[in-house]
Amino acid sequence: MKGYAMLKIGASGWIEKERPQCGPMDAICRPLAVAICTSDVHTLWEGAIGERHNMILGHECCAEVVEVGTLVKDFKPGDRVLVPAITPDWNSLEAQAGYSMHSGGMLAGWKFSNFKDGVFSEYFHVNDADGNLAILPSNISTVDACMLSDMVPTGFHGVELADVQFGDTVLVIGIGPVGLMSVAGTALRGASRIIAVGTRKNCVEAAKLYGATEFVSYKNGTIEEQVLEMTDGKGVDKVVIAGGGCETFESAVKCLKPGGKIGNVNYLGSGTYVTLPRVEWGVGMGHKQINGGLMPGGRLRMEKLGALVAAGKLDVHPLASHVFDGWEHLEEALFMMRDKPADLIKPVVKI
Template sequence: MRGYGMIDVNQPGWMEKEKPTIGPLDALLRPIAVAPCSSDTHAMHGGSGPKQNLILGHEALGEVVEAGELVRSFKPGDRVVVPCCTPDWEAPQLQRRDSNNAHDFGLMQSFKFLGSKDGIFAEFFTVNNADANLVHMPEDVSVEDALMTVDMMSTGFYGAELADIKFGDSVVVFGIGPVGLMAIAGATLRGAGRIIGIGTRPNCAELAREYGATDIVSYKEGDVVEQILALEGQVDACIIAGGSATSVNQALALTRPGGTVSTINFYDVTDSFQIPTYQWGLGMSDVSLKCGFCPGGAYRIQQLLNVIRAGRVHPGKMLNYKYEGFDKIEDAFKVMDEKPRDLIKPIVYINWD
């Protein structure tokens, strides 16, 4: 089969691989809609360490081609939503209620499509524990909205969950790309009051306001900490969905004693955190610093689909570059890597007929 990914660090391209096989609990799928992510391009550039001959991609809707003999809820021909995080549900880690890292082998191993196995930019891909990791595609949810639940919406909302936002809280969101936009939407749904987004792209800023941002601050207009302190003073929570390792320092400077800094950013392996003690109140500010990757599995995606079905938010509006055909994965990946000024998020529709 053909697949697109990283032949080596900084060397993206097409590759030929054996069609994958499945176990009794698993499913074999072919993609019907995919969305390249900055995590894919980040990995291609070596941001998660050296990798060779790895098919990339982790945001997909698919069609079931084959179901394992013990799979009960899915059959060939079913159209499904595929979470980017597919835990091994029998793993002991789940007894600690940690579906992010539900695997016997360590950190983030539930994020299989970006490390431990080939991803979804392929003619065929597999999903482990199909009954617990796949969701039937609802007829009353658009392809675009459904596709955005699998990572962008799930990760952005998780940033708002980690931040423990309460009614009326003031919130700063670092970055108004797709994850930041969904963090804004999540903060809005959790009842935040003032929501300040940090970013510069005009179409992202417009969508951020639609999703609930009350203010947009540009780092091109001066120090963002000074701008926000002048605008609002210290805030109840900060969500880091963009920027660099130094964004943590800025967030700590912006967060009131007793508040929370939530980071869902994908940092580089070469990054390091250096936090002066005064920014954490000499260790006595009671500011919580939380980080994490979105929980995995079918239940979470079903809940997010319920939010969409109720008309609370439409994340598919972020998909503003559209391509048709399996071979266009390469073009969509390149545009995600190059990030033209008007890009929010690309989608590739795939029709196998």
Template sequence: MRGYGMKAVNQPAWLEKEKPVAGPMDAIVRPIAIAPCSSDTHALHGGSGEKIDTILGHEAVGEIVEVGSLVTKFKPGDVVVVPCVTPDWEQLGVQNSRSNAHDSHLMGSFKFLSQKDGTMAEFFHVNNADANLVNLPDEIPVESALMTVDMMSTGFHGVELAEIGFGDTVVVIGIGPVGLMAVAGAKLRGAGRIIAVGTRPNCVKIAKEYGATDIVSYKDGDIVEQIVAMTGGGSDRTIIAGGNEKTFAQAVAMTRECGVIANVNFFDVSETLSMPAYLWGLGMSNKDIRGGFCPGGARRIKKMLEMIKNGRVDPSKLITHRFYGFDAMEDAFKLMDEKPADLIKPVVFIEWDK
């Protein structure tokens, strides 16, 4: 079968690989719609180390074409939403109630593109199908469902980590698709003022629609100074959803004592996170620094879909570019890699008459 991915670092390519095989608890899925993500392009450029002959992609809605003998809830023909984090629920890591994203080791539940081929293929493999897949509800468009599997689940995880209280002032650094979902999630978690840090006009517009009350731009000066000034001392909660190693200390600096810094940004393996001790109150500030990967599995995605179904959020606003046809995955991926100014999130519909 064909799939789009990488021959090696910085060598994107169409690959010809064997169709995946379903073990007893697994499903084989044919994608109906996929979305490239900056984690895919990050991998292409070596951000997660060496990698060869790997199909990329970890966001998909698809149709089941085969299930293993122990799968009881799904059958071929079912249209399913596929979480980007699919724990192996027999691993003890899922029994740690702090997160199931690390089923057997760090990020062990992140299988696509990391431990096996991804979703940008004619077919892809899903482990523990009963526990990980969700039937697409009739009332939810494919593209909205597709936004839950990583963008919304990850952005909302940032919000969960931030532990927002009613009326808190929240900063979201970075308003790419994950940051925008963090803005929407912060509003839906009771934030008062939401300060979004970013510059792209497209993103600024959506940030406001999702609930941002203030926009801060790097172009207007130091973002820490701006935020400390406008909040009279700092934010209650700061979510990092973009940036680079410098963002770490900035986030700590702009957050008040007893605040929380919550990271959902994927730092690069080459980066070092550092902060002068005084920004952290010499260790005495009771500012928590958290960072994590979104929970996996079917229950999580069902909750995200419930929010869409009940009109709480419309994640399809993220989608700025729509592509049609299997072969368009290449164009969509290249667009993601180039990140033109008007891009937020591209989607490829392999099948679009559903």
């Protein structure tokens, strides 16, 4: 079979590989549509998870099941499925402890294009099919379904990590597709003010649609100066971080009220340390919590978030700004995600 692979850090291309084997609890699927993620860019061009040779890229797709193992109960060949980017081993001790995303080791629930071949391939392998796949609701298009792999669950996980409550004033740093879903999740959780940080025009327009009430550009001075001025020096209750670099945490801590919480879902692709401002962190005693996490993955979350979209309570369609037809456009879509043209939110390739 053909797959589009990371050949080594900085180099990619189509390669031939054996079709993966299906274990008793597994499924083999073929993508119906795939989406490119900023994480693919961190992995391939920044080497953020280290060297990988001939590893097929991609972790966002919806798919058709082509084969299932003998122990799989709820899925059969021909089923059209939502596929989460994170596919934990649900019987692991880490999953039993509530950290499915770290099943088998830190971040090891993230298997596609990390520990095994990803979904930019004619066929791909899904571990624990009953625990990880979900039936694609019939009124969700294959393009929109790709947003449920990672953008919706990751953006929403940032909101969970920040513990957004009714009436909160929330700062969302970064309004790419992940941050846009954090804005949407923050609005669904009942925030009163949502201050969004980002500059790309389409993203700003989409953020308004999803509920952002005010905007800050990180290009017009520091985020903290602007946010403190907008909040009469008081700061915000919660911060979701979905963009920027290591330095963003310093701004977030400075923007936060005592007792506030930061939920980070940004993948820090470079830099060595994250530093905290001592004084604004309450000289260590400000009760300002920092929670950073990979989204949990798995079937239940896919089913619930799929139900939210199917019920018309969350419109993910505006995220898919560039839709291509056919594998031959995959490379163009990937390079587009690296170069981030001004009108880009998310590139999707229909197969």
